[in-house]
Amino acid sequence: MTDIYFSDFFRVSPDVLEEYGAFDVSLVGDLPLFVDPFLLFNSENPTYQELHAGIIQYMRFLKEVTLSGTLTEPLVDAWFAFSEVRQNWLGFSRTGNRGHGLGKDFARALHRNFNSVFRDFGQETVTRSSHLEKLCLVRDGVGRDTISDFTTNLIKQFLAEYTQEFARRSLPVNRRKKVSVPKTRFHYETRSWVPQTFELPFLRNDYVLLTPKDILTKDEAWINRTELIDRFRDIAHALPDSTLRAQVNDYLIRVLPDDPDATKEEIRNAITQVIEKFPQVLDYYIRDKEKHGDQAVSISKARVRAVEIWFVEHVRQFVREYLDPGGFYQIPGNTYDEAKQRLMFLKDVIENKGGHRIFYVEGRPIEREADLHILYRLTWFATSSDISREVNDGRGPADFKVSRGSPDKTLVEFKLAKNTQLERNLANQSGVYEKASDATRPSLKAILYFSDDQLERVHTILKRLKLENSSHIVLIDASVDNKPSGSKA
16 A cells, blocks of 8 residues: 555554544645644634744744844844744645745845834734734735744744654654754743754654644635735725725825736736835734634635545545556656656546546536646655656746656646646747756646536647647546546546
């Protein structure tokens, strides 16, 4: 049996993890879940409330040292820079559990905001509390993954203690190990981070951290920039301070583009100008989110459950029924042949063996490239090739790079048939990717479609580009109406 999840590797029942309240993470690749600090703030659990208070305390410390004007590069590295906590296997890196962490860009963003919109951090009068998520509301570039990474680092001691308790309770001695976990406790007296030793699950020369499901969410944190921008006009019109409301709306009218065909980016830039001019708006938006905190809990719970269905239950069934029995993980070949064989196998499973079910919830198609990425990544487990997420060098990343050293590299891309940029991608991007990655073999492109209309659109595009007979393009049918009768979405 192929091991994918924590329960598989450590031979513990998924029911035991469920009873403990921990998410059964994949130890093959990250899953699309994030720690939402609002769930700590809004919880009735006093431990979670203390964790949120600790986050705010550290943010106040960062504000104090920022405004003191005494920061040096070494101190920025010591206090602002954090590695991603890859041991919790969250965040969706697709090909493992290594992310970028929090470096100088994050430090600069904090420094800039502490000197502007964050000047009243810790002294808010509109909201019930300070919120770390305010950092992501000002400009693009600080999103859910950054907020989650920062939160995870600041609660790492709790996560280690939480996991240690489970390990001592449920795992045999030979499946856990005493390890030093870096930067788990901050001493305000010495103003330094120190490591601590914990007894944790240990696998492949590293420890594993579990995370409680009730502090996780998917897609967006409860307080997020996307919603702020989308709802900004309504938020501005609902401001209780009549003077502020008049000023904000007047400025918004003046900076919004006159062109009725203005792009979303132009509108976002205009709204950003208003936010920077009147940062008080952020507090009123956050106050509204505080008032509806119960919704954050219910929505996050539903989202986490959806991830369990799509990426744990369905994938586990998919692997056990179709991948393990055929000895699929032992397929040989060079990187192109190997990638193509695995792609064709995946196509057969989705089209003929019920694998399409992972793309449906309650009979509705969930059309996301990310789901296909996870399935394809699973077919590469236990291979001699290196399969990695291609680094974005500024020209855009391919989805996967398969390599066996410099002489043998193949890129694999996945696209949805409904993607509005499909034709442009097929016409231009693959050559750019191949050149940037020094690929030695042609790129493979997989296109997933869910209806006859989508298929017809793809055929039209391929014909226009004279690619209808290309052996490097694989079409995958995830529709329901032509599947074997024994397979139900």
